[in-house]
Amino acid sequence: xxxxxGFLRETRIVYPLTVGEWKAVGEHRYEQQEAGVSxxxxxxxxxxxxxxxxxxxxxxxxDEQVATLAGQERNALHRAWVQGPDAKEDDLSELHTLSLPxxxxxxxxxxxxxxxxxxxxxHEGSRRNSAMxxxxxxxxxxxxxxxxxxxxxxxxxxxxxxxxxxxELASKLMFTSSGGCWMPLPIEPLVADKPVPxxxxxxxxxxxxxTEYVYPDRVLARDPxxxxxxxxxxxxxAMQHRMFPGCDGSDTLNPEVPKGMREIRIEYRAxxxxxxxxxxxxxxxxxxx
Numbered sequence: 081x082x083x084x085x086g087f088l089r090e091t092r093i094v095y096p097l098t099v100g101e102w103k104a105v106g107e108h109r110y111e112q113q114e115a116g117v118s119x120x121x122x123x124x125x126x127x128x129x130x131x132x133x134x135x136x137x138x139x140x141x142x143d144e145q146v147a148t149l150a151g152q153e154r155n156a157l158h159r160a161w162v163q164g165p166d167a168k169e170d171d172l173s174e175l176h177t178l179s180l181p182x183x184x185x186x187x188x189x190x191x192x193x194x195x196x197x198x199x200x201x202x203h204e205g206s207r208r209n210s211a212m213x214x215x216x217x218x219x220x221x222x223x224x225x226x227x228x229x230x231x232x233x234x235x236x237x238x239x240x241x242x243x244x245x246x247x248e249l250a251s252k253l254m255f256t257s258s259g260g261c262w263m264p265l266p267i268e269p270l271v272a273d274k275p276v277p278x279x280x281x282x283x284x285x286x287x288x289x290x291t292e293y294v295y296p297d298r299v300l301a302r303d304p305x306x307x308x309x310x311x312x313x314x315x316x317x318a319m320q321h322r323m324f325p326g327c328d329g330s331d332t333l334n335p336e337v338p339k340g341m342r343e344i345r346i347e348y349r350a351x352x353x354x355x356x357x358x359x360x361x362x363x364x365x366x367x368x369x
Contacts, residue, residue, distance in 0.1 A: 081260045084113055085350025088137055088219065088327075089259035093344045094337055095119060095133075096252045099245055102131060107344060116220075117344055121245075128232070131245060134223040137348070138216065140324055143193065146216050150175055150195040153214050153223065161201035161210070172199040176239070180215065180247050190325060192217050192250060198239035200230065211239040213246040218255035218326025222246075252341070259348075261327035265316045267309050270300040281319055284312050296320065 081087055097104045102121040109117045116136040123129035141149065154175055162171045178194035194215035201208055210227040226242045233241070270276070276293060277300070284292040292312035293300045299316055301309035317323045337343045 082350040083139055084137060084348040087139065087260045088257055088348050090348065091137065091220075091255060091257040091346045092334075093117070093135055093220075093346070094254035094256075094341050095344070096249065097340055097342055099249050099252075102245060104342065105130075109344075109346075113346070113348055117346065119344075129226075129228060131224055131226045131242065133249070134221075134225075135344075136221045136223070137219060138221045139219055141216060146193045147195075149216075149221065150214050153212065154195075154197050157197065157199060157212060161199060171201065173197050173235075173239075178213065178215070178243060178247070180250055183217065183250075194246070194250075196239055196243050198235040200235055203227075206230075209233055209235040209238045211235070211242040213242050215246065215250055217250065217253065219257055219261070219324060220255055220326070222250070222253070224249075254341075255326045257327050258329050259327070261324045262329050263317065263322040265294070265297065265299050265313050265322070267299045267301055267304040267313055269304050270302050272302075276300070281316060282312075284308060294319070 095104070099121065102123055104119055105122045106120045107117060108120075114137065116134060118135070119133045121131045121133065123131075138149070154172070158172050162169075174197070176196045178196055180192045180194050183190050183192050192215055194213060196211060196213045198209070198211045201210065207230040208227045209230050210225070212226075213224040215222050224242055224246045226238060226245075228238055270291075270293065276290070277295070280293040280295050280300075282294045283290050284294075286308060291302045291306075292309055294312050294316035299309060299313045301312065303309060314323075
């Protein structure tokens with residue numbers, strides 16, 4: 081199964097239009113679908129201050145892979161900005177690990193991995209302080225970039241400001257994806273006069289009577305349409321790591337867009353699929369008000 085156009089076929093990102101004194105002023109969808117989208121936030125009337133947010137699909141990553149990818153983003157900053165005759169090695173800091181509030185999903189809290197870095201560089205004769213934050217949440221990497229003139233804000237303050245902004249933004253972000261990442265167990269009827277197959281992972285009861293059995297490849301249920309059968313299926317998916325945060329089904333999803341939020345819809349196509357005309361589903365929409 082291909083990653084884009086297979087594992088992920090559609091994602092809807094809902095983000096806040098304002099974060100503190102920052103307001104979203106524009107979106108950009110990149111031509112290469114793996115490059116995702118970006119959103120720019122402006123700070124009041126200060127034309128020299130903005131934050132660019134980038135959203136990339138990355139899929140499921142281990143803690144080690146997350147740390148490696150964050151390091152690669154830091155190295156990319158080094159190659160792009162820490163150069164020239166006046167550049168010094170300490171113009172770019174090491175990665176800082178952020179402690180973001182856990183994201184609540186259902187009845188449990190999920191940790192969001194995040195890192196930050198600060199740097200100084202010269203652009204068009206002006207010395208600037210800059211910062212980057214990357215976080216990994218629900219099959220996506222979110223990257224924030226901010227730069228300001230050296231006289232206006234120190235490196236450390238620039239990083240701390242961006243960390244606070246990203247932490248507040250992350251608490252409001254919503255990612256909803258569909259595609260092959262949704263791998264439910266089929267629910268089949270449990271025939272009353274036939275013996276129950278061995279090898280079940282767990283069983284569920286109602287009024288002391290077994291009603292559902294979960295196997296590695298299926299669920300047997302007295303009533304396949306019942307709520308308890310669907311609960312057994314979800315438990316079986318969780319036990320076998322068939323559930324991925326942010327993947328909420330195989331079909332097109334249409335989440336509500338709350339007031340003060342905006343939605344970006346992304347449809348992914350596998351690389352071997354022939355190009356098709358753009359559809360209106362790619363358009364973004366905002367919550368009422």
